[in-house]
């Protein structure tokens with residue numbers, strides 16, 4: 533049976549799994565779950581994931597959810613090498629730390645912002661959340677010190693997890709300023725050169741940004757357009773080898 537991924541490309545977690553599926557060249561079927569229409573609350577979906585979140589991966593009778601768990605599973609079960617999720621305990625610990633950073637910090641900030649503008653209908657973002665985002669960017673900049681990728685010199689699922697959330701934040705809420713975060717900006721450019729990046733991540737991140745933009749007042753247009761132009765042009769920087 534083919535792997536089935538349930539979700540929407542608007543979701544960073546879903547896009548992180550799509551990046552992993554594409555990197556591993558795994559055949560899969562994508563079943564769209566419309567969160568705005570509440571399809572994740574329907575009984576047939578809740579039977580697959582009682583937490584009612586996307587992504588969910590179905591592999592035969594098994595349903596796995598949480599993007600981080602799904603990515604690790606895919607590499608463990610289907611990859612020819614462990615490069616994307618090393619078995620070496622220390623290397624794995626570093627990847628896991630980054631995955632938890634996404635789960636516990638970056639994605640949480642994203643979810644709070646989403647809640648404010650889509651549920652609470654605020655039209656201005658609280659500075660305190662944007663400051664927290666910048667603190668998270670500072671940390672990511674430090675994580676990249678001496679490394680091309682977040683957990684070393686090679687691409688891992690930590691990069692997929694964080695790029696899916698970060699690219700969304702970059703386009704929607706707080707552009708990654710290349711002057712302030714040069715390593716993070718270079719890393720974003722480097723990942724965006726992956727051949728499957730546009731289809732697996734950037735398209736959905738851009739759609740999400742368009743929805744956010746429609747909810748926010750004009751003052752954000754300038755920031756948003758700047759980020760859009762930068763990502764299109766590779767932030768004006770050359771990818772590092």
Ligand SMILES: N[C@@H](CCC(=O)N[C@@H](CS)C(=O)NCC(=O)O)C(=O)O
Nearest residue numbers: 543544545584585586587598599600
């Ligand atoms: N840690 C989870 C987060 C999943 C999550 O919160 N997904 C959002 C979409 S981005 C969702 O399903 N939201 C629906 C809801 O919470 O009702 C993961 O990485 O899979």
